[in-house]
Amino acid sequence: MDHFLYRDGTLHAEDVPVADIARAVGTPFYCYSTATLTRHFKLFDEALSGMDHLVCYAMKANSNQAVLKLMAGLGAGVDVVSGGEYARARAAGFDGDKIVFSGVGKTHEEMRAALTGGIRQFNLESEPEMRRLNKVALELGVVAPVTVRVNPDVDAKTHEKIATGKSENKFGIPIARAAEVYAEIATLPGLKAVGIDVHIGSQLTDLEPFRQAYRKVAALTAELRAQGHDIIRLDLGGGLGIPYERSNEAPPLPLEYGQMVQEELGDLGCEIEIEPGRLIAGNAGILVSEVTYVKSGEGRDFLIVDAAMNDLVRPAMYSAHHDIVPVVEPAAAAEQQPYDIVGPVCETGDTFAKQRNLTQLAEGDLIAFRSAGAYGAVMASEYNSRPLIPEVLVKDDQFAVIRPRPTYQEMIDRDVLPVWL
Known part of the structure; x- marks a missing residue:
C-alpha cells in the first residue's frame, strides 16, 4: 500500500x-510520502514484535536527511556502507549504538570515524578487513564489536546484479570457513565478535531462499557457541522485494517474513537485526x-x-x-x-x-x-x-x-x- x-x-x-x-x-x-515511509517501517517493526530486535533502515536506498530524520524519530537503527553514509546518519540524529557499518571496502579512515563517533557493530566481509579493523581499534585503544558476513551459497533467484549470497559473489566469507575466521577474531584484542551477518540479495519475492540461508546461520550459531563464542546477535540483512508491477502477484508481506524468522531462529535467544531499504522507501x-x-x-x-x-x-x-x-x-x-x-x-x-x-x-x-x-x-x-x-x-x-x-x-x-x- x-x-x-x-x-x-x-x-x-x-x-x-x-x-x-x-x-x-x-x-x-x-x-516521497511520510505516511508510507512510516507505515512500512512499522510493518517490519511489528512483524518482529515477538523477538528482541532492531530494524536498521538500509539508507543506501534513500539517504535524504529528511527521510533519515524521520526513520530516527521512529526508533529505527540504520545500516551504512560508507563514511559518507555514516556522517549522514550521525547528522540525522542516529546514536552510534544504532549504526551498523556494512560494505566490502571499508577504509582506515572510515573505520576510525565510526570507532570515534560510535558504532553498534561492523559487519566484516573479509580477513584483510578484519585485521585492519583490529589495527585501527588498537591504535585508538578501543574494542570494535563485529559480526562476520557469511556467504551461504544460496541462490536468491533475483537479478544477477543484486544477488549477493552465491559463492561467486564478492560479499562475505564462505560459511564453511566461518569457524576458522571466528577463531582468529578471538585472538585479536581489538575485536569482539557479537554475532553473525548474512545478506543474500535484493528484491527477493520468495521466502524460501531466506529460509535456506537462515537455517545455515542457525547451524553456524550452534557450532560457534559450542566453540566458546558468545553469539548474541544475528544480522539478517534485507532484500524483501516490492511489487513494481501492480498486475503481478505481490511478494511476501513483512508479517510473513517475520513469522519465518521466528520459525527458523526464534529458539536461539539472539537479538535479530534486519536491514530493509527498498521495502521501506x-x-x-x-x-x-x-x-x-x-x-x-x-x-x-x-x-x-x-x-x-x-x-x-x-x-x-x-x-x-x-x-x-x-x-x-x-x-x-x-x-x-x-x-x-x-x-x-x-x-x-x-x-x-x-x-x-x-x-x-x-x-x-x-x-x-x-x-x-x-x-x-x-x-x-x-x-x-x-x-x-x-x-x-x-x-x-x-x-x-x-x-x-x-x-x-x-x-x-x-x-x-x-x-x-
Whole structure:
C-alpha cells in the first residue's frame, strides 16, 4: 500500500495534488510520502514484535536527511556502507549504538570515524578487513564489536546484479570457513565478535531462499557457541522485494517474513537485526515528469519526457520495470495505445519502457513513475550536465522541498580551473 492515489480526477500524494507540486517546483522531481515511509517501517517493526530486535533502515536506498530524520524519530537503527553514509546518519540524529557499518571496502579512515563517533557493530566481509579493523581499534585503544558476513551459497533467484549470497559473489566469507575466521577474531584484542551477518540479495519475492540461508546461520550459531563464542546477535540483512508491477502477484508481506524468522531462529535467544531499504522507501516515492514531445516513429510512437536515465537509472541498469501512470486520471473507458517512453539523454539506453500501454498523452501532460522512492535519487548523476532533480516530502496536506535543484551556475562553479588555463 502507498499514499499516491487518484482523487477528484488527479493523482495526489497524501492530501496534496501532484500537479500543485509540479507547478511549484518544476519537473522532473521526486516526491516521497511520510505516511508510507512510516507505515512500512512499522510493518517490519511489528512483524518482529515477538523477538528482541532492531530494524536498521538500509539508507543506501534513500539517504535524504529528511527521510533519515524521520526513520530516527521512529526508533529505527540504520545500516551504512560508507563514511559518507555514516556522517549522514550521525547528522540525522542516529546514536552510534544504532549504526551498523556494512560494505566490502571499508577504509582506515572510515573505520576510525565510526570507532570515534560510535558504532553498534561492523559487519566484516573479509580477513584483510578484519585485521585492519583490529589495527585501527588498537591504535585508538578501543574494542570494535563485529559480526562476520557469511556467504551461504544460496541462490536468491533475483537479478544477477543484486544477488549477493552465491559463492561467486564478492560479499562475505564462505560459511564453511566461518569457524576458522571466528577463531582468529578471538585472538585479536581489538575485536569482539557479537554475532553473525548474512545478506543474500535484493528484491527477493520468495521466502524460501531466506529460509535456506537462515537455517545455515542457525547451524553456524550452534557450532560457534559450542566453540566458546558468545553469539548474541544475528544480522539478517534485507532484500524483501516490492511489487513494481501492480498486475503481478505481490511478494511476501513483512508479517510473513517475520513469522519465518521466528520459525527458523526464534529458539536461539539472539537479538535479530534486519536491514530493509527498498521495502521501506520504494513504494513511498514517485518520480514526476512532463511530456516534452510526442514523436511518431517507424511503427511506434515515442513519449519524450523531461526525466532521463541520469535521474532514474534502474531501467537502463537493470532493465527494471516501473509502473507509469498519467497524473490526470484517465476515464474508465479511455482507449490505450503503446508508447516507447524515453528521456532526452544522448543514449539509446535512456529508455524507461518500450511499447507500454497508456491513454493518449500530449505535450505538457504529467506522468508519474511509481515505486521510485528507493535507488532513484541516490543513484542519480549529472550526466549531460543535467542538474540533480528536486526531492519533495509530503505530510498530510503539506509539502517541502528537501533537496533543491541546483542552478547551472552552481554546477559549473564546482569545477576549478588550473592556474595554466
